[in-house]
Amino acid sequence: MLGGFLALLSAASFALNVTALRRGVLTASVFQAIAITVPMGVPLFLVILLLFDCWTVLLNLSTNSIIYFSIAGILHFVFGRYSNYRSTQALGATQAGPITQLALFVSIFFAFFVLDESITTYLLFGVVMVLLGPTVILLAKKKNTITQSGITIDYRNGYKWGVLCALCFGSSPFFVKLGLSDGGIKENIAGGFVSYIAATVFVFLVLLLSRTKLKEIYSLNNSGAKWFVVTGLLVFLSQLLRYMALGVAPVSVVEPIQRTTVIFRVVFSWLLNKQHEIINLTVLAGILLSIIGVYLIIWQI
Numbered sequence: 001m002l003g004g005f006l007a008l009l010s011a012a013s014f015a016l017n018v019t020a021l022r023r024g025v026l027t028a029s030v031f032q033a034i035a036i037t038v039p040m041g042v043p044l045f046l047v048i049l050l051l052f053d054c055w056t057v058l059l060n061l062s063t064n065s066i067i068y069f070s071i072a073g074i075l076h077f078v079f080g081r082y083s084n085y086r087s088t089q090a091l092g093a094t095q096a097g098p099i100t101q102l103a104l105f106v107s108i109f110f111a112f113f114v115l116d117e118s119i120t121t122y123l124l125f126g127v128v129m130v131l132l133g134p135t136v137i138l139l140a141k142k143k144n145t146i147t148q149s150g151i152t153i154d155y156r157n158g159y160k161w162g163v164l165c166a167l168c169f170g171s172s173p174f175f176v177k178l179g180l181s182d183g184g185i186k187e188n189i190a191g192g193f194v195s196y197i198a199a200t201v202f203v204f205l206v207l208l209l210s211r212t213k214l215k216e217i218y219s220l221n222n223s224g225a226k227w228f229v230v231t232g233l234l235v236f237l238s239q240l241l242r243y244m245a246l247g248v249a250p251v252s253v254v255e256p257i258q259r260t261t262v263i264f265r266v267v268f269s270w271l272l273n274k275q276h277e278i279i280n281l282t283v284l285a286g287i288l289l290s291i292i293g294v295y296l297i298i299w300q301i
Contacts, residue, residue, distance in 0.1 A: 002248050002249070003245045003246075003247075003248040003249020003250075003253060003254060004245075004249060004253060004254075004257055006241050006242075006244050006245035006248070006249075007241070007242065007245040007249065007253070007254045007255075007257035007258055008257055008260070009241050010238045010239075010241035010242040010245060010258060011238075011257060011258050011259075011260050011261040011263075011264060012261070012264045013234055013235075013237045013238035013241060014234075014235065014238035014242075014258070014261045014264075015093075015097075015261045015262075015263075015264030015265040015267075015268055016234050016264065016268050017231050017234035017235040017237075017238055018084070018088055018093045018096075018097075018261075018265060019093050019265065019268040019269050019272050019273060020227050020230045020231045020234060020272075021033060021085060021088055021093070021227065021228070021231045022088055022089075022092060022093045022269070022273050023224070023227045023272070023273060024224040024225070024226075024227030024228045024231060025085065025088065025089040025224065026151075026224060027222055027223055027224035028222045028223075028224025028225050028227075028228065030082060030085040030086050030089055031082075031212075031217075032217055032224075032225060032228065033085050033228045033231065034078065034081060034082050034085065034203060035203060035207060035212075035217045035218070036217075036218065036225065036228040036229065036231075036232055037081070037228055037231050037232035037235055038077050038078065038081070038196070038199050038200055038203045038232075039200045039203065039204075040229075040232035040233070040236060041077070041196035041199070041200070041232070041235070041236045041239065042193070042196050042197055042200050044233070044236045044240075045189070045192055045193040045196050045236065045240065046193065048189060048193075048240055049189060049190065049193050052185075052186060052189055053186075054186045054187075054189045054190045054193075057186045057187055057189075057190045058190040058193060058194070061179075061187075061190060061191070061194065062181075064178075064179070065179040065180070065181065065187075065191065065194075066179070066194055067179075068175045068176070068178040068179030069175070069176065069179040069191040069192075069194040069195045069198070070194060070195065070197075070198035071175045071198075072172045072173075072175035072176045072179065072191075072195050073194065073195025073196055073197070073198040073199040074195075074198055074199050074202050075168050075171060075172045075175065076168060076169060076172035076195070076199075076239075077195065077196065077199035077239075078199050078202050078203060079164070079168045080165055080168030080169045080172060081235070083161045083162070083164040083165035083168060084096070084100060084161075084162075084165040084169070086157070086161035087099060087100065087157075087158050087159075087161040087162040087165055090153070090154040090155075090157045090158035090161065091153055091154070091155065091158035091159075091162070092151070092153065092269070092273075093265045093268075093269045093273065094265055094266050094269045095153060095158065096158060096162055096265075097261065097262035097265045097266070098135065098262060098286075099158065099159055099162030099163065099165075099166065100162050100165045100166050100169065101130075101131060101166070101259045101262060102162075102163060102166035102170070103165070103166040103167070103168075103169040103170030103255070103259070104127065104130070104131060104170065104255055104256055104259045105166075105170065106166065106167060106169075106170025106171050107170045107171075107173050107174070107251055107252075107255035107256075108127065108251075108252060108255070108256075109170075110170075110171065110173070110174035110251065111173075111174075111250065111251040111252040111255070112252065114174065118252075122296050123252060123253070123256075123296075125293075125296055126256060126293045126296030127256050127293065128293070129289055129290065129292050129293030129296065130256050130259050130260060130289075130290050130293035131259070131293075132286075132289045132290075132293070133262065133263070133286040133287060133288070133289035133290030133291075133293065135286070136282060136285050136286035136289060170255070173246060173251045173254065173255055174251065176188070176191060176195075176243065176246050177246065177251055179191050179194075180246065180247065184247045184248060185244050185247040185248060186247075187247060188243040188244060188246055188247035189240070189243060189244065189247075191243060192239060192240060192243040195243075196239075242254070242258065245257075256293070259290075260290050260291075260293070262286075262287075262290060263287050263290050263291060266284075266287055
């Protein structure tokens with residue numbers, strides 16, 4: 001039950017993070033968003049590492065665990081996050097949600113065919129319901145191409161980046177589980193710290209190779225950049241909860257619940273970005289189906 005609850009909190013935090021990001025990318029670049037949000041995770045995770053007394057666990061991580069956690073970090077925090085941000089920029093937080101839900105298929109594939117995790121009737125039916133909700137929401141695209149604020153929805157690029165995001169987000173839990181081995185929450189907190197360090201090093205290498213001026217990237221003069229700071233705090237919280245959930249529950253349970261972030265995306269988008277998003281009755285119908293799926297998944301844990 002704890003793993004399901006942590007995964008649900010992570011999904012809500014992730015949705016709020018994407019909602020804040022939507023405001024940021026209206027006036028600033030996705031590249032700047034990555035450069036700001038990824039490095040923020042290192043000091044924040046370090047604080048949690050010390051609070052949960054995970055320093056000894058970190059020092060005792062095997063070489064293989066460090067490699068797997070690093071791969072997961074670069075895959076999820078850099079490539080996956082960049083793709084997600086580009087999809088959100090093109091479609092909006094609400095419309096991008098259903099496309100990125102395809103990550104669930106990737107996660108379930110690894111969970112059942114590689115990690116040999118078990119499947120139950122309730123879990124299978126819950127997964128179907130969770131996916132059916134976003135599918136219904138996706139139908140709303142045919143009726144809407146321009147938001148109330150005049151933003152044109154770019155479905156082609158939004159879908160392209162959404163699929164790439166799904167591939168990265170869906171496969172990263174597999175590497176987290178490989179790095180975790182038989183460990184628990186403390187091991188995964190240490191793993192999250194390693195993942196963020198690897199992702200941050202990768203981002204700085206890209207910045208150096210691209211000869212980008214750090215002063216411009218880390219300038220907060222643009223209002224969008226200030227939203228990225230909020231995004232960085234929220235995405236750190238969501239990833240912390242996600243790593244903790246994976247430490248006490250199987251991928252086949254955590255990832256379906258994580259996909260319910262689409263529900264929270266709609267709620268937060270309506271509260272904060274209603275004029276920049278597309279929300280209607282079709283979207284609300286999809287939310288109801290997803291909620292039923294979440295209940296079935298958590299109930300069978």
